[in-house]
Amino acid sequence: MSGKRASASQGGNDRRKKKYRSDGTPVWGKRYIDGPGIWVTCVKGKEKQAVGELYELFGNLALELWPEDPEKDNDDSDPDADGELSLEAQIASEVSAMKRPRKEQRFTNCQTNTPCVVFISCKPPVDPVQLVMTHIHNVYATGVTHTRHSLRFSPVSAACVTNLPEIQALCRTVFEPCFGGSVGQKFRYKIESRIRNHTTIARADLIEAIAKCVPEGHTVDLADPELTILVEVFKSVCGVSVVRDYLKYNKFNAVEIANAKNASSSEDTSARRIE
Incomplete structure (x- = not known):
């Protein structure tokens, strides 16, 4: 009995420790x-x-x-704006x-x-x-x-259950505006996949299935792609998106981008001082 009480008490403490935003x-x-x-x-x-x-x-x-619609916040105005309320x-x-x-x-x-x-x-x-x-x-x-x-x-951009038919259906929906938006325009692309805590689908099978969903006429380019298909598999969920300039921007690693920018600025400053 005491064990149940202790467990209930511990659960209550866990709930009290849960963090909340200012709006609850x-x-x-x-x-x-x-x-x-x-x-x-x-x-x-x-x-x-x-x-x-x-x-x-x-x-x-x-x-x-x-930007949020300011009209939605009209009700939050000062209640005394139109005079003192009772x-x-x-x-x-x-x-x-x-x-x-x-x-x-x-x-x-x-x-x-x-x-x-x-x-x-x-x-x-x-x-x-x-x-x-x-x-x-x-x-x-x-x-x-x-x-x-x-x-x-x-x-x-969107996610689905991690099985190949679901993933292919999702990819066709996500790819359409990216690869088919400009009539006649063809892109070089690369598939970049990450798999975490998942062992059911092999990486090679995943990439092959996704490549079949890319509209015809576009070519694979691993060195200098114009578009990169990002595939993130985590446990039973697969997420997909299409981005530009992924390699140019250090695979979207913000720290590496900032370090490169700051190093370049320091070199430029040193060069100006020498001149």
């Missing part, structure tokens, strides 16, 4: 991977810190790319605010229970590819990562 939504909310979203590798042992800095980074970028009116206003649905979060951390890797799911209107490309371009231009623990960013 849990930070560690999802126990499963759910795309679209973004895979991010990070420093080992710093997974929680990485999630925190990614919330801030992605939130700021999303506000710039997809006590009853103030109470009624507070009760109404409490009943108002919370603003839906654009980003949610999905637990991976795997060292050095986190997954942040995205909700519309956020486009993971555009979000990651914007961040990578910013790092490339400034040499500033805005993060301390996050390393490589891999967007996922």
Whole structure:
């Protein structure tokens, strides 16, 4: 009996330790991977810190790319703006605010229970590819990562169960606007795959199945592709996206991009001093 009480007490303590945002939504909310979203590798042992800095980074970028509708926040205006309210009116206003649905979060951390890797799911209107490309371009231009623990960013446009028929159906949907958007234009492409905690499908079989989904006329180029198909397999989930300039931007490793930028800036400064 005492064991049950101890267990219940311990469970209660775990629930109390659960972290929440200021609006009451849990930070560690999802126990499963759910795309679209973004895979991010990070420093080992710093997974929680990485999630925190990614919330801030992605939130700021999303506000710039997809500004929120200010009309939705009109109800949050100062209740005294039109004059001083009576006590009853103030109470009624507070009760109404409490009943108002919370603003839906654009980003949610999905637990991976795997060292050095986190997954942040995205909700519309956020486009993971555009979000990651914007961040990578910013790092490339400034040499500033805005993060301390996050390393490589891999967007996922959509995800499905990890079996070949499901993956091929998903790929055809994702590939259509990327490979078929420009009539007559042909691209050089490469398939970049990562498989974590999964042993059912062999890498060679996965790549062969995905290559069959690319429309005819496009050619494979492992050295200098124009488009890179990113395939991320984690346990029973497969995520797919198509990106540009993947090799140019150090496979979207923000730290390597920043280091290269800063090293180049230091060399330019030294050269000017010598002149």
